[in-house]
Amino acid sequence: MNGEGSDSVVIPLSRGYTLLYVVLALVMDPFALFGMLALSTTGIVGTVIALLVSALVAIVTLQLVIQFVVPTWFGLRLDLQGFTVRMTLGSRRYRWAGVEKFFLYHTVALYPVVVVKYRGRAEVRGIQYTRGLLGTFDGSLPQNLRVRGRTLLDLMERWRLRQAQAAVTP
Secondary structure (H helix, E strand, O other): OOOOOOOEEEEEEOHHHHHHHHHHHHHHHHHHHHHHHHHHOOOHHHHHHHHHHHHHHHHHHHHHHHHHHOHHHOEEEEEOOEEEEEEOOEEEEEEHHHEEEEEEEOOOOOOOEEEEEEOOOOEEEEOOOOOOHHHOOOEEOOOOEOOOHHHHHHHHHHHHHHHHHHHHOO
């Protein structure tokens, strides 16, 4: 995944990290089923909520299984104009010129996630969630890429600065 001097770099998903998320999702599925059975006894509202939660858990599990089976279909692509995040339900494209900054954001994951503060709107295809809670950031990079955390942040900043310098240099 070097490509620092090239016109593009592709970082696919890590099969190992994706497997970890698949296992976690499969562990959660029985709890969702149990919750569905418990809520369904509370009436129609409980049944609807139970079905929605169970469907959401099942969809997430299916997406993770798909990502595990074909990890190279998904991930991050950097090019001279910007970068694209491609996940199961679609993609988001950001232009380097609109990137204000990248930074690390701590969640429940074992390592911080790389997020972007972006001026404007990402080009979204499909279904993509792009905003952080309370407007903290405007997009995040996948947590299960082959490159993560500080290393990914440094790579993204190098590409952003490289393109900013290229835009200024005649």
